[in-house]
Amino acid sequence: MSRRISTVGLSFMILCSQACGSDTEKSSAKGPGAALKCTSSGKNAFDTFGTTAFVAVNEAIFANVGSEVTANGTTNLGDSFTKIGTGAPASTGDDAATFKGQLAAFLVYAYGGPSSITYTDGKMYLGPQDMVSAHLGLGITSSQYDYFIASVVVPALTSSGVSAADVSSCFAPIVTDAAFKASIVGH
Numbered sequence: 465m466s467r468r469i470s471t472v473g474l475s476f477m478i479l480c481s482q483a484c485g486s487d488t489e490k491s492s493a494k495g496p497g498a499a500l501k502c503t504s505s506g507k508n509a510f511d512t513f514g515t516t517a518f519v520a521v522n523e524a525i526f527a528n529v530g531s532e533v534t535a536n537g538t539t540n541l542g543d544s545f546t547k548i549g550t551g552a553p554a555s556t557g558d559d560a561a562t563f564k565g566q567l568a569a570f571l572v573y574a575y576g577g578p579s580s581i582t583y584t585d586g587k588m589y590l591g592p593q594d595m596v597s598a599h600l601g602l603g604i605t606s607s608q609y610d611y612f613i614a615s616v617v618v619p620a621l622t623s624s625g626v627s628a629a630d631v632s633s634c635f636a637p638i639v640t641d642a643a644f645k646a647s648i649v650g651h
């Protein structure tokens with residue numbers, strides 16, 4: 465798995481060194497949420513909330529998945545999360561700790577932060593990740609995706625102190641984007 469991400473990261477860096485042009489463009493390569501402005505601050509989500517808040521949201525997402533699976537089994541989210549770390553056929557085969565670091569790095573990057581982070585386990589994770597490969601073989605449905613956003617991700621944001629106005633202005637547009645959803649659903 466680390467090899468897959470490293471390869472993606474490496475390709476990204478090579479592509480950038482070949483195609484990103486000036487040094488200014490290289491250093492300003494940012495995820496799609498970098499341009500979204502939060503109502504509360506006029507700045508993007510990462511610049512508004514920072515690494516500590518993103519880590520808290522990420523931890524809350526995993527806690528909410530755990531509660532959801534305990535309460536409702538596979539009814540709403542399907543069986544993909546129950547396979548993490550079991551060695552069952554799934555896209556990456558990562559254990560839960562790696563999954564956590566990868567998701568945190570993706571979110572930080574997607575919402576305007578740096579393209580890598582060191583997570584609470586002391587390991588470095590790369591933000592730019594291919595969502596199709598990450599979800600290949602999981603068969604996630606449209607309703608599972610919508611449930612995940614509405615009942616796992618949004619509550620993780622609000623319980624971490626993000627206002628409804630900021631959820632709508634500087635977080636939601638990324639995950640409601642049809643192309644982004646299509647990169648996760650149905651693979």
Ligand code: HEM
Nearest residue numbers: 541544545554555556557558563566567570598608609612
């Ligand atoms: C905002 C929407 C989503 C984002 C940003 C996202 C992000 C990610 C990322 C970054 C990974 C890679 C983790 C790794 O490399 O270990 C991943 C894997 C995974 N995602 Fe998602 N995901 C989303 C939606 C969903 C949904 C809706 C489900 C299921 C209902 C889901 C289930 C999984 C599972 C089970 C894996 C791990 C696969 C494996 O270890 O092989 N994801 N996701």
